[in-house]
Amino acid sequence: MNSFIYDIPTKVYFGENQLGHLGEELGRYGKKVLLTYGGGSIKTIGLYDKVVEEIKNAGLELFELSGIEPNPRVSSVNAGAVICKKENIDVLLAVGGGSVIDCTKYIGAAAYYDGDAWDILLQKVPVDKCLPIIDVLTLSATGSEMDCGGVISNPETQDKIGLLFPVMQPKVSFLDPSITYTVSKYQTACGAADILNHIMEVYFNMDQDLYMLDTVMEGLMKTIIEFAPIAMEAPDNYEARANLMWTSSWAINGFVNGGKRQAWSCHPMEHEISAIYDITHGLGLAILTPRWMEYTLDERTVSKFYQFGCNVLGINPEMEPMEVAKKSIEMVSDFLFKTLGLQSTFTEIGIDDSNFAIMARKACGGGILSGFKPLNQQDIENIFKMCL
Amino acid sequence: MNSFIYDIPTKVYFGENQLGHLGEELGRYGKKVLLTYGGGSIKTIGLYDKVVEEIKNAGLELFELSGIEPNPRVSSVNAGAVICKKENIDVLLAVGGGSVIDCTKYIGAAAYYDGDAWDILLQKVPVDKCLPIIDVLTLSATGSEMDCGGVISNPETQDKIGLLFPVMQPKVSFLDPSITYTVSKYQTACGAADILNHIMEVYFNMDQDLYMLDTVMEGLMKTIIEFAPIAMEAPDNYEARANLMWTSSWAINGFVNGGKRQAWSCHPMEHEISAIYDITHGLGLAILTPRWMEYTLDERTVSKFYQFGCNVLGINPEMEPMEVAKKSIEMVSDFLFKTLGLQSTFTEIGIDDSNFAIMARKACGGGILSGFKPLNQQDIENIFKMCL
Numbered sequence: 001m002n003s004f005i006y007d008i009p010t011k012v013y014f015g016e017n018q019l020g021h022l023g024e025e026l027g028r029y030g031k032k033v034l035l036t037y038g039g040g041s042i043k044t045i046g047l048y049d050k051v052v053e054e055i056k057n058a059g060l061e062l063f064e065l066s067g068i069e070p071n072p073r074v075s076s077v078n079a080g081a082v083i084c085k086k087e088n089i090d091v092l093l094a095v096g097g098g099s100v101i102d103c104t105k106y107i108g109a110a111a112y113y114d115g116d117a118w119d120i121l122l123q124k125v126p127v128d129k130c131l132p133i134i135d136v137l138t139l140s141a142t143g144s145e146m147d148c149g150g151v152i153s154n155p156e157t158q159d160k161i162g163l164l165f166p167v168m169q170p171k172v173s174f175l176d177p178s179i180t181y182t183v184s185k186y187q188t189a190c191g192a193a194d195i196l197n198h199i200m201e202v203y204f205n206m207d208q209d210l211y212m213l214d215t216v217m218e219g220l221m222k223t224i225i226e227f228a229p230i231a232m233e234a235p236d237n238y239e240a241r242a243n244l245m246w247t248s249s250w251a252i253n254g255f256v257n258g259g260k261r262q263a264w265s266c267h268p269m270e271h272e273i274s275a276i277y278d279i280t281h282g283l284g285l286a287i288l289t290p291r292w293m294e295y296t297l298d299e300r301t302v303s304k305f306y307q308f309g310c311n312v313l314g315i316n317p318e319m320e321p322m323e324v325a326k327k328s329i330e331m332v333s334d335f336l337f338k339t340l341g342l343q344s345t346f347t348e349i350g351i352d353d354s355n356f357a358i359m360a361r362k363a364c365g366g367g368i369l370s371g372f373k374p375l376n377q378q379d380i381e382n383i384f385k386m387c388l
Numbered sequence: 389m390n391s392f393i394y395d396i397p398t399k400v401y402f403g404e405n406q407l408g409h410l411g412e413e414l415g416r417y418g419k420k421v422l423l424t425y426g427g428g429s430i431k432t433i434g435l436y437d438k439v440v441e442e443i444k445n446a447g448l449e450l451f452e453l454s455g456i457e458p459n460p461r462v463s464s465v466n467a468g469a470v471i472c473k474k475e476n477i478d479v480l481l482a483v484g485g486g487s488v489i490d491c492t493k494y495i496g497a498a499a500y501y502d503g504d505a506w507d508i509l510l511q512k513v514p515v516d517k518c519l520p521i522i523d524v525l526t527l528s529a530t531g532s533e534m535d536c537g538g539v540i541s542n543p544e545t546q547d548k549i550g551l552l553f554p555v556m557q558p559k560v561s562f563l564d565p566s567i568t569y570t571v572s573k574y575q576t577a578c579g580a581a582d583i584l585n586h587i588m589e590v591y592f593n594m595d596q597d598l599y600m601l602d603t604v605m606e607g608l609m610k611t612i613i614e615f616a617p618i619a620m621e622a623p624d625n626y627e628a629r630a631n632l633m634w635t636s637s638w639a640i641n642g643f644v645n646g647g648k649r650q651a652w653s654c655h656p657m658e659h660e661i662s663a664i665y666d667i668t669h670g671l672g673l674a675i676l677t678p679r680w681m682e683y684t685l686d687e688r689t690v691s692k693f694y695q696f697g698c699n700v701l702g703i704n705p706e707m708e709p710m711e712v713a714k715k716s717i718e719m720v721s722d723f724l725f726k727t728l729g730l731q732s733t734f735t736e737i738g739i740d741d742s743n744f745a746i747m748a749r750k751a752c753g754g755g756i757l758s759g760f761k762p763l764n765q766q767d768i769e770n771i772f773k774m775c776l
Binding site: 004005006009011012013016219250258 | 395405614
């Protein structure tokens, strides 16, 4: 294993009725709060009113940016940065899912930059300052609530770029599983597919495992498989929502990584798809995952599939490793497309092969995606074709 | 499950050759460093010289407190506090195992108090300030490197008290598994018993489980059982030492707890033993653990033993739950006393029943220890007797 630095300072209020701490936490960072959110579902569920009440009760001054898109756009980042500069905002409050939190992270960084925020995504300017960020999570999926990364889209260039900057790490996150009771079956399923893939991107690795972290990842994956169907069936099952929510944070906050330097595979491929077709990230990942597993399975990688099949899916360890591997791909596929009921092909969601070449080239930067199994442009095109 | 606040801000440098960051991290907090350590083994293994070199290279001023005892005494806390006040120390650097780090935490708190440090343990004074603490860990056991607690002994009163204060949380911990290559077989075994019991104190709980955290705990326990024997057999096996070290931190940093309010059982009982007999904490826990399991097993608790036996020890789930439970106690006993080779009875280590009544009364504070199975003074005495 490699050496690593563990540094996840986000404080988390987990559970129901924790919003009473919101005013006190915001107040630590100043008086002027910019509240950021999406299409308004937080108003429908009454969360907006609760948040605003906490802000008012704490004697803080409220500004707002609404309408942040599901695949958040750089135009929203720029719009937020303008408000921050004009109003001298002290602290950002993101209320939403991963898209809102991601966007808010870059608003916090762009508040200190005088040009187009896209320059930050193109890494033309350093990011060493960011306004403090607090969030109230409404969807268990991306893990943005406990990491320092975010993904932004630029519809003009059809690019979607994700970066990590330690200064963008949220200071405080409020995780109330009951807030996710109203998340639809479909979005619950997409979130589960996203969380599962976050863990698989790290777990499927041939070189640098720490047994302890493998056992943790196996537990997290079992948790998703156990509770996603329960949450879909009984949306107000607190245990199910709580397990999905806390797992979503730990799947991608860096802990399970433990110094692995392996590139991810499905995420860069999916980002190219949603950059052009604006589909839900978790859905794109769901369609890609079993095909990527199939494409990467060989004599060299079979032992990892075997470990996964036995320890996560409960396949009989006395079966031949290659049989366990194939069965595990089948079971993942069944989980995503039958149990979660997600669409299983690109064709079904209106994506044909016309952009595969350009998407594949962008996904590997014209070189090699050096993940679990190194993939070049042709490999990625092949995987895309398997998804048709 | 209960609500909880997750707040573990300690930054960790994990792996070999990370000490190059020590000077820069100390320097963030000031110029005057008080280095605290134990009996001098850090000199034998060359660690003292490396640490001093880093401090000098960073242009910091070095003060020292050595001789901190294995069950650290309040006299050492007072001695450290005197140096802090006299020399205007800015930052504390604990180099050692749990005892050194525990003691250093209270030195940091006592630096702001003008009376006897024992008043802090008696909770006569509030602890809302503490000098910043950085540590270099030399033993995988107590988890003090990533939590805000510590246990201090007072030989005059034969008391041993453990408390938690958020301000005592280490700022930065250096965890280099290769530093533990020289830890003896016996201390490696005691450390493993300590880590295992930390997890069991939380895992064995009838009410408030979060499935996800149970799976994490099961993984951590499997890790100890897998790697403690390897580290004893091959002391310089990096994978084994790394797995034990990172597991020791996560066993007790608060993450796996997830809002459980249940009291611990074996720890308060063991503290009374080592308060009088000054034995190694992990050894006392090892002797107590299987007897405590036996005493708490009944129709109400059997399901948790069944879960433990199947998921951690790999016992056939088709066996009767009570049979699985009994077999799991036998396997834990075999692991501690055969595989780890620890002494299995109080008699063997020279402890007789003469203090059982007073120790039992102190362990439950004269009332009920409301843990996994509530225990009164008589119950605790019964468990002590089973250890003879």
